[in-house]
Amino acid sequence: MNTRLVIADDQNAYRVGLRALLSTLRGIEIVGEAADGCEAISICSRMRPDVALMDIRMPVMDGIAATRELSKTLPATKILVLTTFDDDELVRAAVAAGAAGYVLKDTPADDLAAIIAITRRGYSTFGPGLVCDVDDRAPSPQPARDHLGAMTERERDVLRELAIGASNKRIATTLGISDGTVRNYMTSILSQLGLSSRTEAALAARSIFERHSATPESES
Numbered sequence: 001m002n003t004r005l006v007i008a009d010d011q012n013a014y015r016v017g018l019r020a021l022l023s024t025l026r027g028i029e030i031v032g033e034a035a036d037g038c039e040a041i042s043i044c045s046r047m048r049p050d051v052a053l054m055d056i057r058m059p060v061m062d063g064i065a066a067t068r069e070l071s072k073t074l075p076a077t078k079i080l081v082l083t084t085f086d087d088d089e090l091v092r093a094a095v096a097a098g099a100a101g102y103v104l105k106d107t108p109a110d111d112l113a114a115i116i117a118i119t120r121r122g123y124s125t126f127g128p129g130l131v132c133d134v135d136d137r138a139p140s141p142q143p144a145r146d147h148l149g150a151m152t153e154r155e156r157d158v159l160r161e162l163a164i165g166a167s168n169k170r171i172a173t174t175l176g177i178s179d180g181t182v183r184n185y186m187t188s189i190l191s192q193l194g195l196s197s198r199t200e201a202a203l204a205a206r207s208i209f210e211r212h213s214a215t216p217e218s219e220s
Helices: 012-023 037-047 063-073 088-097 109-120 153-163 168-175 179-193 198-211
Strands: 003-008 028-034 051-055 078-083 101-104
Touching (some): 003 012, 003 037, 003 109, 012 028, 012 109, 028 037, 037 051, 051 063, 051 109, 063 088, 078 088, 078 109, 088 101, 109 198, 153 168, 153 179, 168 179, 179 198
Parallel strands (some): 003 028, 078 101
């Protein structure tokens, strides 16, 4: 099933470029574009997308105000804030308004597609590059189920390694198992998380361990 997406950004060239990039990827259907917050609310209300990519700095109504309104009127639409390195305080405000997370504007298309996919499934996503302390952010949408509790101990070990960016080979070496066994565990993990790629699983793993108030490295 495709993820229905709305792109809201006041820079026409950026919207056109992002649409062109994402339109080439499987699993994404762009159903609307907006140049300001008011237009984003109107389009989202009409199209009811799964995810909205929302720029923070826009005329007429900024992305924070639009996020706050959409969080009230369309809670099923997950909002990802589009940001740059110098917008950390605005990101905090957007998350407090109900955004499910943020993504840097220069994120590669494949990575952005993976982030969009797991955001649709209810994971909070916080990309690298900004000083945004997880403990300081306001509550935001979380996965509906506690996936860790349903996994075996070894699956949790694999997921923990995945969350810190370990390759299959490194996971195999660290856990003392074969590459084939790692792949089998990965298949099981993807199935349990309802995801389709390793990148999506790595992003989801970060979100899961953050929810448990522990970094992957600190878990024993």
